[in-house]
Amino acid sequence: MTGIFIFGGIIILIFSFRNKMLVGYQQVEIKTAALRSKVLPVPTVYTDILNKYFYYYQKLSDADRREFEQRLMYFLLTKKFIPRNFKEVTNEMKVTIAATAVQLTFGLPAIYFLHFKRILIYPDDYYSNITKQYHRGEVNPAFGIIVLSWRSFVDGFINPTNALNLGLHEMAHALRLENMVRNEQFGFLDEDALEKLNEYAYTVCHDPEKSFQFFRAYACTNEHEFFSVAVENFFERPIDFRNNLPALYETMVILLKQDPIKLLKYE
Numbered sequence: 497m498t499g500i501f502i503f504g505g506i507i508i509l510i511f512s513f514r515n516k517m518l519v520g521y522q523q524v525e526i527k528t529a530a531l532r533s534k535v536l537p538v539p540t541v542y543t544d545i546l547n548k549y550f551y552y553y554q555k556l557s558d559a560d561r562r563e564f565e566q567r568l569m570y571f572l573l574t575k576k577f578i579p580r581n582f583k584e585v586t587n588e589m590k591v592t593i594a595a596t597a598v599q600l601t602f603g604l605p606a607i608y609f610l611h612f613k614r615i616l617i618y619p620d621d622y623y624s625n626i627t628k629q630y631h632r633g634e635v636n637p638a639f640g641i642i643v644l645s646w647r648s649f650v651d652g653f654i655n656p657t658n659a660l661n662l663g664l665h666e667m668a669h670a671l672r673l674e675n676m677v678r679n680e681q682f683g684f685l686d687e688d689a690l691e692k693l694n695e696y697a698y699t700v701c702h703d704p705e706k707s708f709q710f711f712r713a714y715a716c717t718n719e720h721e722f723f724s725v726a727v728e729n730f731f732e733r734p735i736d737f738r739n740n741l742p743a744l745y746e747t748m749v750i751l752l753k754q755d756p757i758k759l760l761k762y763e
């Protein structure tokens with residue numbers, strides 16, 4: 497009997513040691529990612545994917561592309577991609593998801609969503625037992641995870657001008673949350689611009705002249721959804737956005753420190 501207890505105790509010890517080792521290893525991985533992303537060559541399979549699918553990257557200058565690749569590498573080195581209900585996360589999945597995060601934060605000092613360490617991918621929209629509904633994606637700050645339906649991610653991605661982009665939408669949620677979580681990456685978004693954005697969210701959503709109709713109705717669910725929908729419009733139809741809601745567009749430029757109209761050479 498005592499033998500069983502001792503044996504059980506040893507097993508528990510081994511497991512807790514193993515867990516500590518894994519956590520420690522992950523910390524080292526994250527700590528060294530900055531250096532490794534600078535010195536490791538970017539695999540051509542990654543740049544091939546960017547050249548084939550990623551419009552934003554293709555529009556950048558040579559120097560900005562190098563910067564983009566380095567940020568992409570850093571993101572990939574610090575995240576764990578987990579497949580759900582399918583076998584293996586492909587390079588296409590990793591690179592396009594990481595590239596979406598880099599696109600959104602490209603104007604800011606290097607932001608890597610450090611609070612979000614895991615990205616869960618479902619092949620299609622998934623059923624949540626909590627909400628009893630099908631979901632396309634979500635960001636869960638309590639568990640530090642970003643969840644995406646690959647089918648919906650691709651849908652958002654293949655049409656780059658319809659202002660529907662699940663990847664950008666969810667990354668925008670993650671960005672706002674990362675800005676609030678007290679870690680080494682926090683408080684990087686301009687406070688005044690954020691406040692202005694929230695004011696616009698209110699006035700646009702309560703405008704009797706219905707200027708909010710430029711955005712899909714979902715934007716007016718709350719401030720967080722407003723920001724995410726604004727991000728989708730900002731990158732996918734920036735000229736229409738600026739024409740319809742110029743002050744809000746300008747606030748987005750200040751907040752994200754980039755202007756897609758100039759960057760993507762729409763004019």
Ligand SMILES: [Zn+2]
Binds near residue numbers: 669720721
């Ligand atoms: Zn949302």
